[in-house]
Amino acid sequence: MKVHIIGGGNLGVAIALGLSQFSPENKITITRRNVSSITYLEKLGATVTSNNVHQIEEADVIILTIKPYQVDMVLTEILPYVSQKIVASAVSGLSIEKLQEKIGNTNSAIRIMPNIAAQFGASATCIAFHEKDTMQAQQVVSLFHTLGTAPIIDEKLMDAATVLAASGTAFALRYIRASMQAGIEIGFDWQTALAISAQTVKGAAQMLLEEKIHPEQLIDRVTTPQGCTIAGLNEMEMHGFSSSLIKGIKTSLKQIKG
Structure with missing residues (x-):
């Protein structure tokens, strides 16, 4: 073409x-x-x-x-x-x-x-x-x-697609930045922390796209009873991790619609 x-x-x-x-x-x-x-x-x-x-x-x-x-x-x-x-x-x-x-x-x-x-x-x-x-x-x-x-x-979802797919790039990058900052706090230099955080997000996304399953099914694979992963997830949720992201996406959509 x-x-x-x-x-x-x-x-x-x-x-x-x-x-x-x-x-x-x-x-x-x-x-x-x-x-x-x-x-x-x-x-x-x-x-x-x-x-x-x-x-x-x-x-x-x-x-x-x-x-x-x-x-x-x-x-x-x-x-x-x-x-x-x-x-x-x-x-x-x-x-x-x-x-x-x-x-x-x-x-x-x-x-x-x-x-x-x-x-x-x-x-x-x-x-x-x-x-x-x-x-x-x-x-x-x-x-x-x-x-x-x-x-x-459907065209009626195009504004929502703008937020989820286009603005969503910035939201994903902000998560990676936060993860990198945490990596520095626990001992890595920023380059290594960034490389690990970005590749981890890429790997998680690739698993979802390849296996076509719900994210919680993959989360279950890496959470063990009394383990560090579930402890970290619960701490994040207590501080509004998911709800903040959802609110941010809905606020962006509201901004588009005026």
Whole structure:
């Protein structure tokens, strides 16, 4: 596929890096006004340009990784060159209906919510679309399957997906940081503590994804009667570990919905 990414910020670059490494058969174009900061992507085979319409007529899918306030300006610029295209939007708060209205019925509107782990082929990219665009959407699903997982969800859950999958990256990193800090307190230097904490989280996530079971089943494997693990878990729960995380996720969702 020929993939045209408009918006060379953190997310757009992560998608371009991921596709270049894990799906190199695709041809990638990425745009950014200040193009000098992303020219290194050319070494991976991507076309980098400050012109949003550069080769856009050849694209199979156009991915919008821009800010909400930029949408109308960008679409006004590109729509004279866009027909019979898949437009996949990662713009927060922009509904499929509104996007379809803006791009016209000759194009297909798909809503996506990747995260920056796409760079490493480890994104959880939620995808929503209307039934009439199922065939086109499957192409987008296949594309993002190369960058991690790509669950199809109801559009009404897209704001929740933003919190769980995108904001969730920050929440997971905050856990790793806290674990690292505890590691320093119990005797490790920060580099070793970080390496152990990050790999442990990676391993736990991989077990869940591979075995497809409830987290408590895996927790049971590492907790023994009167052991150190259950003592630590109980202490964390007494101080609101799970409830704080749940409240944080719900607060983030409330912020999105305004």
